[in-house]
Amino acid sequence: MDWIEEEGKSIDEAIERALSRLRARREEVVVEVLEENRPLLGFFGSANVRIRVGRTPTTSAVQRAVEILEALLQRMGVNGTAQGQEENGTVSLKILSSDGGLLIGRHGETIDALQYLVNRIVNRRAVGGERTRVVIDTAEYRERRIERLQSLARKAAQEVKSSGKAVTLAPMSSWDRRVIHLSLKNDRFVETFSTGDGDHRQVMIALLRRREEAAPELPNP
């Protein structure tokens, strides 16, 4: 555990300072008092304490994500439990619930909202590249959606190849767009990119011209 030292006129004040330095909450740290000088006879000199504060080892990302999701379900009044696993930095959560339809919502908007919020909460203090991606599914909804998106991508790519014209798909979420990009990644005849802003970002599928003109496909070195 990494410790930081802090001083203050009282223990509370010292803790307060340490917490703001660590950007942590009280329940996330352990505090040890190193030195506590009480004022002599109650009024000579001022009290001074020195403490050290360390962040408690964080629970695993899966565990945190499961806890957050179950807390949300419970407060939504939904009976359900969550199970999770982690693979390559992605946490996959599955909700087991008899309220599947309610949890999915129209066009998947409820499950997408849950997924978005759990991601935000899990990554609240994440800096830079330390983000954990959380994917939430229930009743195989997302698996079926992946299949639908893949088939949409294949059909659109086919159209691009036969007409030679670029095809722009309807606006969709980043998660959906990612599925489209990935499913056509290995197609040697088309390339995909996203255009537009915010809620209106769309995937565009275009013929990959001759190699030298085409935007180079760069696998990360």
Add this chain to the structure above:
Amino acid sequence: MKELILYIARALVDNPEEVSVMEVEGEKTTVIELRVAQEDLGKVIGRQGRTARAMRTILNAAATKLRKRAVLEILE
């Protein structure tokens, strides 16, 4: 429903102790009023209102379960 919004808001902001939620029950619709510290407003609204929209979607699902309607108001 109040507890749901309280939980989400507290989990998102930097000043959880300044989050307060009021549930105002109407005849058909319940209004959930969320207040957070000024500096945390952006955290509960999100880029292009995405976080607020996600909270509203989940609140709707929770309300449906209770056969009610609920709206979320984020107060400044």
